[in-house]
Amino acid sequence: MMQNQIHLWAFLQGIGFFPTGWKHKRAKPEGVFHMDYYARVAQLAEQGRFDAIVFGDQLQSRGAGGRAPERLAMPTLDPVSLLTAMAAVTRHIGLVATVSTTYNTPEMLAERFGTMERITGGRSGWNIVTTAHPDTAPNFGATELPPKDARYRNAVEVVARACELWAAMDREGPELPQGRPVLVQAGQSPDGRDFAARTAEAIFCPAASIEAGVDFRTDLRSRVTSVGRNPDGVRIMPGLSCVLCGTEEEARAEHTAILDLADDALAIEYLSESLCCDLTGFDPLGQIPVDEILAKTLLPQGDVARSIVPGAEKGTPLGEFAANFMRHPRGHNVFIGTPEQMADMMIEWRDAGACDGFTLQPSYMPGGLEDFVGQVVPILQARGRLRTDYPGTTLRETLGLPAREAVTA
Numbered sequence: 001m002m003q004n005q006i007h008l009w010a011f012l013q014g015i016g017f018f019p020t021g022w023k024h025k026r027a028k029p030e031g032v033f034h035m036d037y038y039a040r041v042a043q044l045a046e047q048g049r050f051d052a053i054v055f056g057d058q059l060q061s062r063g064a065g066g067r068a069p070e071r072l073a074m075p076t077l078d079p080v081s082l083l084t085a086m087a088a089v090t091r092h093i094g095l096v097a098t099v100s101t102t103y104n105t106p107e108m109l110a111e112r113f114g115t116m117e118r119i120t121g122g123r124s125g126w127n128i129v130t131t132a133h134p135d136t137a138p139n140f141g142a143t144e145l146p147p148k149d150a151r152y153r154n155a156v157e158v159v160a161r162a163c164e165l166w167a168a169m170d171r172e173g174p175e176l177p178q179g180r181p182v183l184v185q186a187g188q189s190p191d192g193r194d195f196a197a198r199t200a201e202a203i204f205c206p207a208a209s210i211e212a213g214v215d216f217r218t219d220l221r222s223r224v225t226s227v228g229r230n231p232d233g234v235r236i237m238p239g240l241s242c243v244l245c246g247t248e249e250e251a252r253a254e255h256t257a258i259l260d261l262a263d264d265a266l267a268i269e270y271l272s273e274s275l276c277c278d279l280t281g282f283d284p285l286g287q288i289p290v291d292e293i294l295a296k297t298l299l300p301q302g303d304v305a306r307s308i309v310p311g312a313e314k315g316t317p318l319g320e321f322a323a324n325f326m327r328h329p330r331g332h333n334v335f336i337g338t339p340e341q342m343a344d345m346m347i348e349w350r351d352a353g354a355c356d357g358f359t360l361q362p363s364y365m366p367g368g369l370e371d372f373v374g375q376v377v378p379i380l381q382a383r384g385r386l387r388t389d390y391p392g393t394t395l396r397e398t399l400g401l402p403a404r405e406a407v408t409a
């Protein structure tokens, strides 16, 4: 395997990572419910020699917080079905589906991923989440989510049981190509990191700076070591979005132009969604309605207060606050510059131990992915840091992971 290889994943949810990305002239929002769009982007990611494509899940009720899906263009398609369909038009790329342990039984999980594993010829991965959105509980006959520590305790048992079921399927034959899906995780809290350390073979995380990446990876690797696992058996893949142009100045102007595609209404919908509280009836020129938000939000009040009170104290109008909030990339790294500079940055992060690779979140789709594959991938390949072909047929081989470890509750 090449030295300090950069792994690449593609997070292709919706029409791009930027909330306004779907309004970009090179976005294709009309494609999001059509297979030819997904075929095209899957083949493009494979052409760029990405390890895997990842899709999230959203089990909460739609319309939460006043969101209008047609405006934000973030459709929720079932990730297992979607990725299995993408397998039919690709040959090597891995397919990582996010599925919750809180609202699925081990038997359902074993069946779905067992099918995906066989149908994709060993390219399946499971991004294990416990579901954090409070609007989900009513869809499953409950009033509230279980507390986070209970969700993670349950997740350990669910994953261990699902692994037993895959082992049984494998024994009964025909063998599962990888024995089980590659196990992926995306939790950030101490409970989430401990869970990842016990189970995950790859981790999708935010890291806004190289220092944040080094801190996260160092912490995770030490947690992995302390449970007796090999830290080299875990790939850490922070999110990375980008705006690329021929010069840095042009890229900055393009970034501003994309953000400026938002109007007050879109920004307030996005804020409503993020705060789990419908603000669409409030005047964009009025004050931030702190008391109403804290009374109505479904999220922990302390977290919400931390994000809105400083703006309210400065007297920032609601519309302006919402527009600024949209510019904040949820803790992920957004690179703005030339393709050469982006390749330099990626190599620097990898060599500093800030990551094993990146989860690309194109700012708009499919144009953002086309630019990355056409302009950055050849530079990384020319510098010997990105593969020019796949090493085998399974996702485990592509990730260069060591032999599977047992997962026990």
Ligand SMILES: Cc1cc2nc3c(=O)[nH]c(=O)nc-3n(C[C@H](O)[C@H](O)[C@H](O)COP(=O)(O)O)c2cc1C
Pocket: 055, 056, 057, 058, 098, 100, 128, 129, 130, 131, 132, 133, 186, 187, 188, 189, 190, 191, 192, 193, 204, 205, 206, 239
């Ligand atoms: C990059 C990233 C992607 C995530 N994707 C999903 C998802 O698709 N579905 C979901 O229910 N949770 C998702 N989560 C949420 C986490 O799995 C987790 O439930 C949440 O971060 C709260 O747990 P924590 O406090 O341990 O981070 C994601 C988290 C991160 C950091």
